[in-house]
Amino acid sequence: MLGKLLKHEWKSVWKIPTILLCVLMGLAVLAGLGFASPIWDSGLEGLGVLAVLSWMVFYFAIMGVSVGIMLYLAVRFYRSMFTDEGYLTHTLPVTTRQLLFSKVLVMAAWIFLSMVGIFISIMIAGGIAVLFLMCQEFSWREMRELLYMLQQMVSSQIGIRFASFFAGILFMIPAMIVYGTMMIVGSISIGQMVSKHKVLGSIGAYFALSTVVQIISMVIVMPMLFYHIVNGTENVFDILTPTYWIMGLLECVLAVGLYFLSEYLIRRRLNLD
Amino acid sequence: MSGLVEIRNLTKVYEKKRTALDGLNLVIPRGKIVGLLGPNGSGKTTLIKILNGLLVPTGGQVLINGAVPGAQTKARISYLPERTYFQNSMRVKELLEYFADFYEDFRMERAREMLLSLHINENDRIKSLSKGTREKVQLILVMSRDADLYVLDEPIAGVDPAARDYIIKTIIKNYNEKATVLLSTHLISDIENILDEVIFIREGRLLLQTTVEEIREVKGKSVDSYFREVFAC
Amino acid sequence: MAWNLDSDRPIYSQILERIQMQIAAGIYEPGEKIPSVRELAADAGVNPNTMQKALAELERRNLVVTLRTSGRVVTEDLNMIRETKNQLAKEQIDDFLKRMKALGFEREDILIMLKKETGGESA
Numbered sequence: 001m002l003g004k005l006l007k008h009e010w011k012s013v014w015k016i017p018t019i020l021l022c023v024l025m026g027l028a029v030l031a032g033l034g035f036a037s038p039i040w041d042s043g044l045e046g047l048g049v050l051a052v053l054s055w056m057v058f059y060f061a062i063m064g065v066s067v068g069i070m071l072y073l074a075v076r077f078y079r080s081m082f083t084d085e086g087y088l089t090h091t092l093p094v095t096t097r098q099l100l101f102s103k104v105l106v107m108a109a110w111i112f113l114s115m116v117g118i119f120i121s122i123m124i125a126g127g128i129a130v131l132f133l134m135c136q137e138f139s140w141r142e143m144r145e146l147l148y149m150l151q152q153m154v155s156s157q158i159g160i161r162f163a164s165f166f167a168g169i170l171f172m173i174p175a176m177i178v179y180g181t182m183m184i185v186g187s188i189s190i191g192q193m194v195s196k197h198k199v200l201g202s203i204g205a206y207f208a209l210s211t212v213v214q215i216i217s218m219v220i221v222m223p224m225l226f227y228h229i230v231n232g233t234e235n236v237f238d239i240l241t242p243t244y245w246i247m248g249l250l251e252c253v254l255a256v257g258l259y260f261l262s263e264y265l266i267r268r269r270l271n272l273d
Numbered sequence: 274m275s276g277l278v279e280i281r282n283l284t285k286v287y288e289k290k291r292t293a294l295d296g297l298n299l300v301i302p303r304g305k306i307v308g309l310l311g312p313n314g315s316g317k318t319t320l321i322k323i324l325n326g327l328l329v330p331t332g333g334q335v336l337i338n339g340a341v342p343g344a345q346t347k348a349r350i351s352y353l354p355e356r357t358y359f360q361n362s363m364r365v366k367e368l369l370e371y372f373a374d375f376y377e378d379f380r381m382e383r384a385r386e387m388l389l390s391l392h393i394n395e396n397d398r399i400k401s402l403s404k405g406t407r408e409k410v411q412l413i414l415v416m417s418r419d420a421d422l423y424v425l426d427e428p429i430a431g432v433d434p435a436a437r438d439y440i441i442k443t444i445i446k447n448y449n450e451k452a453t454v455l456l457s458t459h460l461i462s463d464i465e466n467i468l469d470e471v472i473f474i475r476e477g478r479l480l481l482q483t484t485v486e487e488i489r490e491v492k493g494k495s496v497d498s499y500f501r502e503v504f505a506c
Numbered sequence: 507m508a509w510n511l512d513s514d515r516p517i518y519s520q521i522l523e524r525i526q527m528q529i530a531a532g533i534y535e536p537g538e539k540i541p542s543v544r545e546l547a548a549d550a551g552v553n554p555n556t557m558q559k560a561l562a563e564l565e566r567r568n569l570v571v572t573l574r575t576s577g578r579v580v581t582e583d584l585n586m587i588r589e590t591k592n593q594l595a596k597e598q599i600d601d602f603l604k605r606m607k608a609l610g611f612e613r614e615d616i617l618i619m620l621k622k623e624t625g626g627e628s629a
Contacts (some may be wrong), residue, residue, distance in 0.1 A: 001344075011367075050352060058379040081359070091325050092375050094347035195288075213404050266328050272322075306553055438551065445548040466552045467519055485553075486516075496514040 001069045001094045006104035013076050017069045017110050021117035022204040024065045028121035031058035032128025044124045053108040058125055062118050078202065082192040086272050100185070102258065108181040115177070117144035168244035172251075179251035183209060189265045195273070209258075215251055275339075276300035277422060277453050278324065283333035285477070287341050293319040295477035301453060305422075305469040310500060317457040317478040318355070321426050324455075325352045338421060343458060348376065351420035355427050361400035365393060365410060372414050376408050382419035382475040383447065410505070412440060416447040423454045429463055437463055465496040473503060509550040515554050522560040529569055529580050530591040538569060540578040 034054025080089050081103070102109070187209050191202025221243055228239050278301035279294035301307055311317050322328040323335055330355040337346040359368065365388065373380045388395065389394045391409060393450055399407060412428065425444070429437045445467060448454050463470075465485065473481040481503060488499045511520050525546075528534050540561070541549070547557040560579060564570040568586055572578050581587065606616050 001375075006373065008371060012363075072281070084356040084358050085360055086354075087327070087354040087356055090327055091347050091350070091352050094343050094375075095344045098344075270327060270329075272337055304553075344605075376597045441551050442548040445551075445554060446544055450544075450554070464514060465513070466511060466550075467547075468556055469553055486518075493514075497513065 001096045001167070002102060004092060005092075005098055009102050009106040010170060013073065013110065014082070016072050017114060020065045020068055020072075021121075021191070024061050024117060024121045025062045027054075027058050028125040030124040031055050032132075034060060034255070035125070035129040035132070035273060040146060055125075057174070058121075062121070063105060066114055069110060070180070074188065075111055077103055077107065077185060078188050078192075078199070081266070082188070082198055084272075084273065086270075090270060090272070096212055096263055100263050104181055104185055108177050111177050111180055112174075115173070118193065165241045165244070170242045172244045172248040175248040175251040175255070178253045181260070182255040182258040183213075186262050187272060189262040193265065193271050195271060198271075213254060216254075217247060220246060220250060277338065278304040278455075279334075279336045279433060280320075280445075281334045281336075282330045283320070283323065285316075285323065285328065285394050285451075287441045289371070292332070293477055294323075297474070297477060297479055299472065299479055299482065301451055301455060301472075302470070303468045304451055305373065305386070306448075306456065306467055308461070308464065308468040308471040308496070309474070310459070310461055310471055310496075311457055311480075312476040312504060313459060315475050317474065319447055319477075320424060320474070321354075321416075321455075321457060322426055324365045324424055325350060326424075326477070341449070349375075349421040351378075351418040351423045353415040353417045353423070353425040353428055355430070357404075357411055359407065362398060364396055364398050365402075366395040366400070368396065368410070368414065372417070376418055378419040379414075380417050382417060384413055387413045387447075389441070399417045405432070408432070409439065412443055415442055417451075421449070423448055425456045427459055428456065430457065441467060443496060450464060461479065461500050462497040471496055471498065471500075475504065509552075511552070518556050518559055521535055521550060521557060522563055525560065525564060526569065527594060528588060529564075529587060530594050534580045536580055536582045536584060536587060538580050542577070549558060550566070620629065 031054045034051045079085055092099070183206065187205035188202040190205040190209075191200070192198045194201030194204075223248070224242065225239065278300040280297055280298070280301075283294050283297040283299075284292070286292050297316070297320065308323070309320070313375065319328065323330050324342060326347060335342060338349060340346050344397055363371075369381060370386055372384070373381050385395075388410070391406070391413075393406065393410065395401070399410075402410065412468050414424065415452065423444075428440050428444070441464065444454065444456075456464065456468070468485050469482050470482065471488070473477065485496055490494055492499055494502070508520050509521070511517055519571065525534075525540075534540060540546070543555040543558045543561060546561075550557065561570060565572060565578075568583065569581055569590060570578055571581055596606075603616070610620070
């Protein structure tokens with residue numbers, strides 16, 4: 001049944017995020033070309049403006065798409081679970097765990113895919129821009145020097161720290177995705193208990209949860225920061241790396257907690273109008 | 274054999290101490306068309322939601338085929354709620370696949386045949402259908418299952434006489450003969466001819482459970498007029 | 507064809523009467539297959555168990571027979587059908603006479619009126 005749930009959940013959400021990401025790819029190409037355009041003909045003033053404009057549009061598109069996909073996933077979750085659609089969703093011959101798990105998995109997958117999509121779009125925009133630069137006055141030597149500098153930075157005395165910092169980020173990304181998903185799922189599951197104001201309840205729950213999480217993370221991270229400030233730290237990675245690990249762990253714990261809370265609320269406190 | 278549904282001392286208290294069910298005891302037999310009758314606010318919908326696992330009772334117990342409401346009972350209950358529950362961007366065809374995938378007792382050919390007789394195109398999106406047609410599609414999906422229990426919540430409320438006849442015919446033609454049909458309504462006269470039994474509830478309590486034959490032949494009244502008499506006081 | 511069932515009388519006897527009448531009137535011909543219980547019940551908008559009971563009663567009265575191959579059919583015993591027809595006619599006449607008497611008509615008056623109404627020569 002979990003397989004079927006996943007299949008149908010995927011089928012019901014894939015379209016809009018895919019369209020949004022495709023639009024973003026298109027804008028990335030435009031932005032890349034826009035950046036390269038002044039080089040074609042530097043005589044015209046307007047082209048410079050165009051270049052800046054295309055990058056601004058691209059920048060806002062990235063923000064829009066990431067927020068848009070999150071919002072879309074949240075709305076789909078809300079609608080399928082707690083509006084009239086819920087009468088079908090909750091009478092399927094599945095357990096609450098299977099149901100919620102399939103929703104969370106597909107939602108997390110899409111948040112991940114949107115991050116990948118945004119990363120790719122930036123690569124496209126940057127790639128096109130670099131490609132044009134290379135055709136023009138940009139020299140290979142400068143490029144090689146730049147890469148060499150980066151390599152030096154990584155392999156120098158902070159090399160090991162950089163690697164562990166990178167591992168911290170790699171750990172934090174999935175933690176962040178799962179945590180982000182569970183924040184949405186959790187706040188909607190709490191918010192639906194407010195009869196007749198479910199949406200408002202969900203938004204309220206989201207802000208309340210965020211605030212609580214912020215306070216918790218402050219309480220945890222602050223002493224560590226103080227420790228480093230007081231003792232004098234020679235390297236910024238000494239602060240950043242453990243912070244990432246701790247934040248990642250905290251997000252994991254919160255995500256698991258929110259999952260069980262949501263499951264309990266859906267099983268015991270479902271409130272369809 | 275024991276009843277299909279056994280309800281013992283069932284209580285549901287909502288927030289603010291509003292009691293919807295108050296120690297309800299009830300056995301719903303197998304193979305019968307049963308009317309769940311009562312005025313608005315008598316607890317009909319609350320009972321139906323508990324049967325379908327959409328609400329958790331405050332106290333007491335419900336057993337369907339000996340099991341408490343859950344994934345297992347949901348596989349054997351076909352439920353028609355008062356609301357239309359479609360995701361409007363879906364096509365009719367996709368809905369059929371959805372039902373066929375989740376419910377083993379879903380009979381695709383039967384659903385197709387009924388849709389065809391109503392001239393509903395399977396490629397149509399739900400949002401392009403009229404409200405009345407959507408309700409019919411939902412009824413077709415629900416009645417295309419060979420369930421043990423059909424729970425139909427106010428199936429004929431707010432429809433015109435032609436639609437009402439269509440609904441009644443569809444129910445009778447398609448329900449699984451060994452199954453029980455539990456049908457809640459406050460429009461008794463429209464539906465009483467198809468009932469075997471009636472359950473009258475008021476203020477969350479069982480007032481009366483009897484056969485239609487008993488009412489008609491012993492009391493010499495229609496169910497509707499008997500209902501009015503019982504609830505007049 | 508609407509069944510126009512009366513809500514105050516037992517459904518069972520009403521559908522029984524109706525099918526019986528349809529057989530007597532030849533709407534269901536001798537030997538003709540009768541629709542399934544479910545179809546008849548859906549058509550009449552009545553409970554299938556009630557319809558089943560009515561058909562069982564018709565079977566008991568030998569107006570309907572169940573064949574192993576083709577299900578329920580109308581009897582081919584024409585005498586049986588004629589008898590039923592006469593029986594139903596008698597019921598109608600009795601009912602009519604009862605009402606006319608209630609209105610205060612005597613036997614003679616009724617006969618004269620009947621002849622007049624049916625276009626027959628006057629006595």
